[in-house]
Amino acid sequence: MSGLPAWPGRYTDRYGSQELVFESDGRELIRTTIRGVPFEGEAMDALGALAGEPPEKMFRLADGHLCSCLLEWDVPLTVGTPGRPPRTGVLHCALRLGDPVPSGALDEESLTVTLRLDGRAYGGGENLGDFETALYDIQRRLPPGDRLRACIACAWSDYSPAGRPMMGGLACFRDVRDRYRRVDGKHGPLGIFALWPQLTEFVQETYLCGEFEPRGAHGGYRGSFP
Structure with missing residues (x-):
């Protein structure tokens, strides 16, 4: 292990399923080992083998990146409420990467994200496209006063x-x-x-540093949250 934060997860494809651990610095590095092969990338849809392309019978790749598979992982996510100590929930993420098509793209890339907090689940809509959209959706579903940190x-x-x-x-x-x-x-x-x-x-959207301040009325270029 590298000492980076670890996210428990699972990898599934037509050859089988395996529990694993993803390691990430929360910024631009994600790494894991699947069937003895180390993978690394800047995002879950850009994981490539570190030692060149592995045997085709072990994985399917598109442009050097994993495809034709389901990646699942759990990330801790903090929620703050005025007058209460911050609580940490678990963000369960599932990314389905489809098969490559002649254009070089994939025929499917479907993301499902669910926050489990205080015995309840928030979000869970399928095919939200990206983490920004998914986390905006979760924030809108949280009880009044609860805010993602x-x-x-x-x-x-x-x-x-x-x-x-x-x-x-x-x-x-x-x-x-x-x-x-x-x-x-x-x-x-x-x-x-x-x-x-x-x-x-x-x-990454779920990262949190010691200089966090809630997004207010001034929204920069992208606007307020949510």
């Missing part, structure tokens, strides 16, 4: 107007927060593109 809900995070991946790719601007407060769109001296080169780091 994670980078997706932080005052200093934003996505690029050029697009976002299924997970990760969330830019943190905590080191230039005063300038980020003045962001008013895409372009111009106060646009997100002008500030982009000064981002602190990229993080």
Whole structure:
């Protein structure tokens, strides 16, 4: 083990199913070992074998990344409520990666995310597309006053107007927060593109650091949360 936070999970494909552990720094690194083969990537839909492509009979790959499989994992997620200590729930994630098609894409990429907190389940809608959409959906379903405490809900995070991946790719601007407060769109001296080169780091939506502040009325480029 590497000392990175560990997420229990499972890998399933046409050859069988295996319980495993995903390790992640919460930023741009996810790694695991499946059937003795180490995999690593920046996101769950971009896991590639570290020692070249493994035998075809063990896995299916598209552009070097796992496909034709189901990946499941559990991530701790903190929820805050005024007047109460923060509680930690479990975010259960399931990502179904389909088969490759001639264009090089997959015929399916379906994400299901459910938060289990205080004996209840929130979310669970299928094919939500990406973590931003899934976590917005969960936040809307939580009881009044409950707020996710994670980078997706932080005052200093934003996505690029050029697009976002299924997970990760969330830019943190905590080191230039005063300038980020003045962001008013895409372009111009106060646009997100002008500030982009000064981002602190990229993080996953569920990451949480000690400088978290709830996202308020000022929403940067991407807007408020939810």
